[in-house]
Amino acid sequence: MTDVEFDFLRAYLKTRSGLALTAEKRYLVESRLGPVCRRFNLATLHDLVGALKTPRDPAVEKAVVEAMTTNETFFFRDRTPFDLFKDVLLPEAIVRRAAQRKLRIWCAAASTGQEPYSIAMMLQDAAPRLAGWTVEIVATDISTEVLEKARAGLYSHFEVQRGLPVQLLLKHFEQIGEQWRISQGLRQMVDYRPLNLLHPFDALGTFDIIYCRNVLIYFDAPTKGDVLGRLSASLSPDGALLLGAAETVIGLTDRLVPSPTHRGLYNQARAAGARLASPVAPPLRRVVGL
Amino acid sequence: MKTCLIVDDSAVIRKVARRILEGMNFKVAEAEDGAKALVQCSDAMPDVILLDWNMPEMDGYDFLRALRQSPSGGSPKVLFCTTENDVGAIARALHAGADEYIMKPFDRDIVSAKLEQVGFPAQANAA
Numbered sequence: 488m489t490d491v492e493f494d495f496l497r498a499y500l501k502t503r504s505g506l507a508l509t510a511e512k513r514y515l516v517e518s519r520l521g522p523v524c525r526r527f528n529l530a531t532l533h534d535l536v537g538a539l540k541t542p543r544d545p546a547v548e549k550a551v552v553e554a555m556t557t558n559e560t561f562f563f564r565d566r567t568p569f570d571l572f573k574d575v576l577l578p579e580a581i582v583r584r585a586a587q588r589k590l591r592i593w594c595a596a597a598s599t600g601q602e603p604y605s606i607a608m609m610l611q612d613a614a615p616r617l618a619g620w621t622v623e624i625v626a627t628d629i630s631t632e633v634l635e636k637a638r639a640g641l642y643s644h645f646e647v648q649r650g651l652p653v654q655l656l657l658k659h660f661e662q663i664g665e666q667w668r669i670s671q672g673l674r675q676m677v678d679y680r681p682l683n684l685l686h687p688f689d690a691l692g693t694f695d696i697i698y699c700r701n702v703l704i705y706f707d708a709p710t711k712g713d714v715l716g717r718l719s720a721s722l723s724p725d726g727a728l729l730l731g732a733a734e735t736v737i738g739l740t741d742r743l744v745p746s747p748t749h750r751g752l753y754n755q756a757r758a759a760g761a762r763l764a765s766p767v768a769p770p771l772r773r774v775v776g777l
Numbered sequence: 778m779k780t781c782l783i784v785d786d787s788a789v790i791r792k793v794a795r796r797i798l799e800g801m802n803f804k805v806a807e808a809e810d811g812a813k814a815l816v817q818c819s820d821a822m823p824d825v826i827l828l829d830w831n832m833p834e835m836d837g838y839d840f841l842r843a844l845r846q847s848p849s850g851g852s853p854k855v856l857f858c859t860t861e862n863d864v865g866a867i868a869r870a871l872h873a874g875a876d877e878y879i880m881k882p883f884d885r886d887i888v889s890a891k892l893e894q895v896g897f898p899a900q901a902n903a904a
């Protein structure tokens with residue numbers, strides 16, 4: 488692959504998926520796009536670049552973007568964002584939304600489904616407290632291939648052992664030969680849709696809780712700022728945004744602020760400002776030392 | 778340093794598991810069947826036991842039942858680590874007192890994740 492071809496692929500992936508590749512990631516492009524070449528009977532990356540230029544084949548374009556997307560995920564990944572959901576966000580939402588009895592959750596980089604299904608398991612455990620509620624889990628990903636796997640809900644024994652306690656495996660999965668299928672009830676709780684975060688997503692509506700973890704790290708700063716600004720617009724005023732451990736809003740948008748108490752949790756700046764201005768809010772007393 | 782007893786009749790599995798566990802700062806001991814493991818536990822109860830199912834002398838299931846009935850035998854976290862991968866076997870193991878279940882073949886990520894689930898996050902084991 489020549490420098491010119493690498494630069495073309497960098498620009499191409501940046502435009503289509505937001506992926507910001509540094510020069511050191513050249514090896515990644517070569518290793519991941521090699522199989523795409525073979526799949527489409529293209530001899531070299533030079534031929535692949537040619538195929539992407541003209542005439543454009545949507546199947547090749549899709550395969551290139553999907554091959555470069557990192558789909559690493561597992562059940563209850565990093566644990567803390569899920570403990571936070573179970574112990575803080577869900578109980579708070581049940582109080583705050585008691586009148587509407589409606590809760591909307593969005594997993595913005597759902598990959599093969601482990602994150603939305605982890606949330607669905609916790610919601611099923613909380614079912615008695617949510618009787619009569621409308622609870623939606625919308626799960627999106629740029630890759631239609633991973634969404635197909637997510638919808639099928641079929642996992643290898645390696646996948647079900649990373650992060651998933653064995654008690655939950657027995658409770659929520661059915662063994663099918665060497666694989667494990669998540670229950671139909673949980674599969675029906677999640678609405679999977681293809682979505683490129685670079686494109687408008689306001690049509691999805693407003694959410695109470697958004698998980699957008701470990702995807703912004705692949706974007707450059709202006710793209711991160713743009714996506715965060717639009718995530719803020721899709722988040723209810725008292726909503727919660729959860730980012731990955733290596734991600735932040737600081738220096739990227741002023742519409743969201745880190746939670747003072749929970750790492751990885753972000754709230755609307757306006758709502759946080761309103762809480763600080765409230766004379767009855769307990770944190771105010773501590774913040775100003777009264 | 779936390780201690781882990783690997784109970785498996787396969788020397789290869791013990792070697793692979795030892796390498797993984799020592800990499801996670803566990804002090805590792807080995808036993809090749811349930812009977813020998815019970816003796817070792819009566820001498821020094823480990824923090825964690827990685828337990829195979831099918832072994833000569835005493836299998837993992839009988840070992841676990843005997844362990845849980847012995848003085849201090851309730852304290853170690855026991856992770857079954859076996860090729861007995863059907864739902865019935867897993868349920869039996871949990872009923873006998875297992876804390877977690879690892880289906881072979883396994884890798885470092887799985888062992889690490891399962892140990893974290895039973896309260897041994899990788900970075901904390903040196904304490």
